[in-house]
Amino acid sequence: MAKSDFSSKSSSVTLKNLTKKFGSLDGSGEMTAVDDFNLEIEDGELVTLLGPSGCGKTTTLRMVAGFEFPTSGSILIGGKDVARVPPNKRGLSMVFQSYALFPHLSIYENVAYGLRVQRLPKAEIAERTAEVLDLMQLTSMAKRHPSQVSGGQQQRIALARAIVIEPKVLLFDEPLSNLDAKLREYMRDELRKLQKRLGITSLYVTHDQDEAMAISDRVVIMEGGKIRQTGTPRQIYEHPRSKFVANFMGKANLVPALFEGREGDGAVVSLWGGKVFLSRPDIQSRDAGSEPAAGDTVSLVVRPEAVRLTPATDAGPGSLIAGTVVRLTYFGGVALYEVMAGDRTLIVESHNPQATGVFEEGMTVGIHFDLDSVRILHGAEC
Amino acid sequence: MKGKNRSMRLSHLAGDPVLLFFVVLVFSGLALFVVLPLSRIFVYGVTDDAGKLDFAAAIEMLGSGAYASTFRNSMMLGIVTAVIATLIGYAFAYAITRTDLPFKGFFKAVATIPIISPPFVLSLSMIFLFGRNGLITRRLFGIEDANVYGMRSLVIIQSISFFPIAYLTLTGILEKMNPAVEDAALNLGASKFRIFRTVTLPLSLPGIVSALLLVFIQSMEDFSNPAVISGNFSTLAVEAYRIITGMYDMRGGSLMALMLLAPTFAAFALQKYWLSGKSFVTVTGKPGQVRVRAEGPALKWTLFAFCALIAFIVILFYGTVLVGAFVKIWGINFTLTWSHFKYVFSVGWAPLRNSVTLALIATPITGILGMIIAFLVVRKSFPGKRLMEFLSMLTFAVPGTVVGISYILAFNQKPFLLTGTAFILVMVFTFRNMPVGIEAGTSTLLQIDMSIEEASTILGATSAVTFRRISLPLLRQAFFSGLVYSFVRSMTAVSAVIFLISPRWNLATAGIFSLFEASKYSDAAAYIVVMIAIILVAMAILNFLVNLLGKSERSV
Numbered sequence: 039m040a041k042s043d044f045s046s047k048s049s050s051v052t053l054k055n056l057t058k059k060f061g062s063l064d065g066s067g068e069m070t071a072v073d074d075f076n077l078e079i080e081d082g083e084l085v086t087l088l089g090p091s092g093c094g095k096t097t098t099l100r101m102v103a104g105f106e107f108p109t110s111g112s113i114l115i116g117g118k119d120v121a122r123v124p125p126n127k128r129g130l131s132m133v134f135q136s137y138a139l140f141p142h143l144s145i146y147e148n149v150a151y152g153l154r155v156q157r158l159p160k161a162e163i164a165e166r167t168a169e170v171l172d173l174m175q176l177t178s179m180a181k182r183h184p185s186q187v188s189g190g191q192q193q194r195i196a197l198a199r200a201i202v203i204e205p206k207v208l209l210f211d212e213p214l215s216n217l218d219a220k221l222r223e224y225m226r227d228e229l230r231k232l233q234k235r236l237g238i239t240s241l242y243v244t245h246d247q248d249e250a251m252a253i254s255d256r257v258v259i260m261e262g263g264k265i266r267q268t269g270t271p272r273q274i275y276e277h278p279r280s281k282f283v284a285n286f287m288g289k290a291n292l293v294p295a296l297f298e299g300r301e302g303d304g305a306v307v308s309l310w311g312g313k314v315f316l317s318r319p320d321i322q323s324r325d326a327g328s329e330p331a332a333g334d335t336v337s338l339v340v341r342p343e344a345v346r347l348t349p350a351t352d353a354g355p356g357s358l359i360a361g362t363v364v365r366l367t368y369f370g371g372v373a374l375y376e377v378m379a380g381d382r383t384l385i386v387e388s389h390n391p392q393a394t395g396v397f398e399e400g401m402t403v404g405i406h407f408d409l410d411s412v413r414i415l416h417g418a419e420c
Numbered sequence: 421m422k423g424k425n426r427s428m429r430l431s432h433l434a435g436d437p438v439l440l441f442f443v444v445l446v447f448s449g450l451a452l453f454v455v456l457p458l459s460r461i462f463v464y465g466v467t468d469d470a471g472k473l474d475f476a477a478a479i480e481m482l483g484s485g486a487y488a489s490t491f492r493n494s495m496m497l498g499i500v501t502a503v504i505a506t507l508i509g510y511a512f513a514y515a516i517t518r519t520d521l522p523f524k525g526f527f528k529a530v531a532t533i534p535i536i537s538p539p540f541v542l543s544l545s546m547i548f549l550f551g552r553n554g555l556i557t558r559r560l561f562g563i564e565d566a567n568v569y570g571m572r573s574l575v576i577i578q579s580i581s582f583f584p585i586a587y588l589t590l591t592g593i594l595e596k597m598n599p600a601v602e603d604a605a606l607n608l609g610a611s612k613f614r615i616f617r618t619v620t621l622p623l624s625l626p627g628i629v630s631a632l633l634l635v636f637i638q639s640m641e642d643f644s645n646p647a648v649i650s651g652n653f654s655t656l657a658v659e660a661y662r663i664i665t666g667m668y669d670m671r672g673g674s675l676m677a678l679m680l681l682a683p684t685f686a687a688f689a690l691q692k693y694w695l696s697g698k699s700f701v702t703v704t705g706k707p708g709q710v711r712v713r714a715e716g717p718a719l720k721w722t723l724f725a726f727c728a729l730i731a732f733i734v735i736l737f738y739g740t741v742l743v744g745a746f747v748k749i750w751g752i753n754f755t756l757t758w759s760h761f762k763y764v765f766s767v768g769w770a771p772l773r774n775s776v777t778l779a780l781i782a783t784p785i786t787g788i789l790g791m792i793i794a795f796l797v798v799r800k801s802f803p804g805k806r807l808m809e810f811l812s813m814l815t816f817a818v819p820g821t822v823v824g825i826s827y828i829l830a831f832n833q834k835p836f837l838l839t840g841t842a843f844i845l846v847m848v849f850t851f852r853n854m855p856v857g858i859e860a861g862t863s864t865l866l867q868i869d870m871s872i873e874e875a876s877t878i879l880g881a882t883s884a885v886t887f888r889r890i891s892l893p894l895l896r897q898a899f900f901s902g903l904v905y906s907f908v909r910s911m912t913a914v915s916a917v918i919f920l921i922s923p924r925w926n927l928a929t930a931g932i933f934s935l936f937e938a939s940k941y942s943d944a945a946a947y948i949v950v951m952i953a954i955i956l957v958a959m960a961i962l963n964f965l966v967n968l969l970g971k972s973e974r975s976v
Contacts (some may be wrong), residue, residue, distance in 0.1 A: 103878055124436065125877050132878045138871035142893045151889075152879035203879060211871075 047129065048239045049116030049206045051079040051102065056111035058097050058263075071097040073263040075111070079207075084233050084240040088250040088286070089260035095243045096211060098260075102241060103209055104128050115206055131200035132209040135216065137192050139184040145195050146171070146180040152203035166202055173232075174198040190221050197229070201236065208233070210242040214249060226252050247287050251275070259283050279322045281415060284339045291340040291384045297330040297416070305414060307336065310359040310380060317410050324417030339413040342387035347375065349395075350402035357404035363397045379405050438884045442792055443802050449789070450811040452836070453851045457826035458818065464829050465674045481675045486654075491679060494640055494656045497571060498683070501578040501639040502632045508579065508730055509586025509631055510624075515723040517594040522724070530731040531584045533738060536959070538912045538951040539644035540932050542577040544944055545740035546649060553751025555740070569651025577645050580734060582638045586631035593627030594620075612716065633691040637684045641819030643915035644929070648936045656680040657821045657915060664825065664919070674829070677822040688817030744945035760946035768931050768947055775928040776954060778842060779910035782849035786906040789850065790857025791899055795891055797858075798865040799873060800883075816855035820915025823852060828919055840922035848917060849910040856909075857902030864898040865891070904962050908955055 056075040059068045072094040079085045087095035100106040102113055104125030113120050120128055131152065140148050150167040158166075171177045174194045179187055184195065193213065200208055213229070214222045230253040233240055244250055250257050251271040259266040259274065259282075267274055267283045278284035281292055298306040298313065305319040316338075321330065330336050350360055361379035368374075373391035377384045384405065388394055397403050468474035481487050512531055515521050534542075550557045550568045557566035601623070605615045646655040656676055664673035748755045764772065796802070797809045815823065827848060831838035838844040872894075876886040892899070914929045921930050928951060935944040 103874075105874055105877075125874075126880050126882055128878075129880075130878055132875065134871040134875060136869050136871055138869060138875040140872060140876070140890055151876070151881075155876075155880045155885060199875070199879070209878075 047204045047206050048081055048237055050081045050114075051077075051207055051239060051241065052112075052114040052117075053077045053098070053102070054112045054114070056098065056101060056113065057109050058094070058101060058106060059109045070263050072101070072108075075263075075265060077258060077265070077268070079239055079241060081239055082237040083255045084230070084242060084253060086242040086244060086250040086254040086257045087260055088244060088247060088257050089266075090245060090286070093260040094263035095245075095260050097263075099209055099211055099241060099243045102207070103130060103132055129206045130209060131203055131205040132211065133196050133200050133213040135212040137184075137196040137213075137216075139192060139195055139199075141184055144181055144183055145176060145187070148184065148195055149176070149180075149198045149202055151199065156203070170198045170202040189217055190225060193217065193225055197232070201232075201238065205238065208238045208240045210240060210244075212244050213242075214244075215246070222249075223252075229253060251287075257287070259286060261286075276411075277320050277322075277413065278339060279415075280324075281337065284413075284415070289342050289385060289387075291338075291342065291345065292415075293338040293340055293382070293384075294335055295338050297332060297334045297336045297414070299332050307338065307414070309338070312358065314358070314407075314409065316412050316414065319412070319414040321414045321416055328417065330414070330416040334416065337415040339415060340384075340407055341411060342374075342385045343389065344408040344411045345377075345384055345386040346406040346408065347377065347386060347388065347397055348404040348406060349397075350404055357406055359405050361403055361405050363399050363401045363403060366397065366399050368396065377403060377405065436883055438882060439796075439800060439802065442796060443800075443804075443808075446789070446793055446796065446808060446812075447804065449851075450808065453847050454811050454814055456836075457823070457830040458814075460829040461674050461678065461822065461826035464671065465678050477671050478675055481672065481679075487676070487679070490654045490656055490659050490676075493571070493653055494680070495683065497574060497578070497646075497653075497655060498636045498639040500575050501582065502636040504575065504579040505583040505635045505639075506586045506590075506628060506631045508583040509588075509635075510590050510628065511723060511726050512583070512587045512730070513590035513594050515720075515727050517591055519720045519723060521720060521727070527727050527731060530734050531587050533584075533734055534581045535584050536908045536955055537581075537738070538932070538948050538955070539914050539929055540648060540936065540944065541741050541948055542580055542737050543573075543645050543649040544744070544936075544941060544948065545737040546573050546577055547941060548740045548744050548750055548945075549736075551751075555751065558751055567651070569649055569653075571650070571653045573649050574646060574653065577649065578639050578642060580730075580737065581642075581645070582635045583730070585634050585638060589631040589634060590624065590627050593624050593630075597623055612719075630691055633687040637687050637691075637817070637819075640680060640684050640687075641821065641915060643821060643918065644933070647914075647933065657819060660821050660825065661918060670825075670829075674825055677819070677825050680819050681822045684819055685817045692813065741945045741948055744942060745949040746946075747942070750942055760942045761950070763935075763940070763943040764947050764950050768928070768943075771926040771931040772928045772947075772950065772954075774842075774925055775911055775951075778845050778849065778925075778927070779907050781842075782846045782853070782910050783903055783907045785846070786850045786853050786910075787857055787899055787903045790854045790902050790906075791861045791892065791895055792887075793854070794858045794861030794865055794895075795887055798862055799870065799891075812858055813855050815851050820852065820913065820917075821919075823848060824916040824919030827916070839920065840924065842925050844920055845917060845925060845927070848920060849906070849913065852913070852916060853906040853909045856905050857899075860898035860902050861895055864895050868894050900962060900965075904959055907958055907962070911951065911955055911958075 053075055056072055057070065058072040059070050061068050075094075075098060077085070087098060089095050097106060101108050102115075104120070104123065108121065115128065115130070140151065143151065146167060149170060150163055153163040153166060168177070171180055174197060176191070176194060176198060179191065184192055187195070193216075196213070210229075214225055217225060226249055233253075242250075242253065254271055256268060257271055257274055258268045261282055266286075267279050269277075271287075274283060274287050278287060278290070281290075284290040284292065293309065295307040295309040295314075298308055300306075301315065304315055304317045305321065306313055306315050308314070321336075323329065347361075347363075348357060359379050361377040361384070363375055364378050364383065365376040366373060368391070371389065373388045373396055375386040375388065375397065377386055466473060466475055466478055468476070512527065516524055516527060521527070547554070547568055549555050550566055550573070552558065552564075552566060552568075554563075554566055554568065557563045557568075597620070602615055602619055605619045606612075610618065641657055642655075643657045643661065646653070646658045647661070650658065657680060660673045660676035660680065663669050663676060744750050745760055746756050746758075747753070748757045748759070793808065793812050797805060797812075827844060828839060830836065831844055838847075868891075873886050873890055876890045877883075881889065912929060913927075914933065917927055918930055918933065921927050928947070932944050932947050932951075935941075935947065
């Protein structure tokens, strides 16, 4: 089927200064769930809201859907303000965490529901429903009821039901969290393929960073109702702007160091008594424009895979400090270490341990950083 | 900020005309048929004939010894009945949910008989069995002057009538209790009895208190049994009726009714608002493991003997009326005859037809209104939602006597001149029976994932379409049990309608009551048998319709 079949109605989404406050349960005060949220989603783009529970990501999604009303700010779909448009007139669809299939209707009727509600001609309903059932490989089970099919199939029904109405925007509320790990990865890839193929603008909510990285054009990291960082998965992983982001998108060692000064594009810091040159520090300050002064404490963001261990006897040049392995978890393809270095514990990920060797608990090791991928965070935020 | 939220919700309401329509409709109904009558009876109790504030009548009544003893009687009856009925109910519930008792289906059926039964049955069999010409008292023991009237008979009758309420409440609690908790105690080495004492019993305590309060309310507001068998033992519901119909003292009756309202309302408030927060039942979303634990044989057979005894009594009482309807003169001449049915098919026919007609009209109204209110309260957000919930459940706490008197007061003058009409009876049925439908609908809706309705909405459906195509089908079970209940209650209502019937719109239950007053017990028995038959047929038809609907849906 041609891509244009489905994408014709897709449109951009703009969220401007979106704020949502809830009265607290005792009625005494209020709580800000979403705080001055700004986002542009381009036509056909998949943007993920990623954050811990209670960060406001679901509230934001529900405001776009129309299930919650913003306290202030505006939502534009295809350039049109939809603040006063009820959810059933917004031309969106949504895939729910629980799938929310209609238990009393057959799979066919579940998928056809949105078309029936629009009172389309019978022939068109039949044609479009059959088309989508076929696309989602559900044709053979169309007569069954949702309770008679597996979790992965239910997921596909939910998706079929959402795309058949050719929505302007497709909303996803943690759609994969009820699947087991293997199926989740499979469905994740299927979903991304389908979204790209149909070119539907999508807003996706999840708390799973792997999922966010795998499917998104762009990721918005949220915490406490605020946007912490927006960017492609790669931008965010490689250039986190705060400790929170560094920790939420992947794992990170945050190692304190003393800032010495800039040197060209790079920077020099003192770490564990020695001077270290970082070629691409990408210094991020809490206050935009402020620059760390010599002698300021900064945090180094060191990804676990950027730490290399060597046998202690080999602690020659390049080794920053000696440490002790306190814990080894062997995964086969990866060995995960906790190493005591000075007064802190570093997490270390060593790939292909069969080739590089495994360090047992209690062993003394030399610690090396891949200095090109170490970043600097500066200020109270870091 | 709060004001802004409110105005947002108001504008939301304005933007959804269907929602607005139903909110306004429900509130108008509640205002007219709940708030207006209740406020009328309150005001009436503390004003004089000229409408001026006057507490004289109220103070005089409170000070009189006769009133005090009536109040004491009702309270005493309520408490004793509540305790006995709850004990029987707990034994039944425990036996059925926790043991592999034989004949479970039979015991369950026995426990539903008193719920769907017409009024007066148990009182009538009490008279047949233990009265002056009683089968047991006169025939068996040769007692010539047996006095069946009084509190003792009332306690027995009410305990049998109301133990099913306790049984149903406690079954719910015992079934929902996670068996793993008891297994954990067993695993830790506790004996079976110790587990019951330290785990099962404390966990079912909220259910026990709930059952006690519900039975207490039923006992207090019971009109039919005390009216025919209490003798000199006066109760509030009956006294209020006698004061109004016998002494034409509307104000005195109203005050008596208000004194009845106070304890029942307190019990209702306690049950609904205080106790509901105390429930320990953990609902996990996992399908409940319905599991029978094998209790020791000693306990099992003790429970079996007890349940069998109760079942025997229930069957004895109902069987007595059945036989009583077909014998010439009870206690004297046991020749079989159809003669008692003559009354039913002559004088008694019009009231019976009225009862069926009005119940048939009220039933769908009650059912649909109940579902709409449950839906609005659980799923929608609009100003005054809590008030709507409170008002619609309120009639459950208000004894029928109070409802009947307050409807007379509210609707005997323009602009709402409704007394004597069929309409007022339909409204009494509707607003009195609605709470059970609402309760069933609410608990079903709470179990249905809200995103199912949201999915319908975002696919383009309006509130009305979502309700009709998604919510209502999912509520079918609750809806139909609400219908059955509402029909049965409408057919069997006495306490409220006794004030509102007119020569044109007389009802079957009032017909039976007048037969009692004329001591025509055998005619009453025949009348009751016909009513039971109608109720059973109606239930069978409703059941058939449910299944039919279920099938047609599946074959789509």
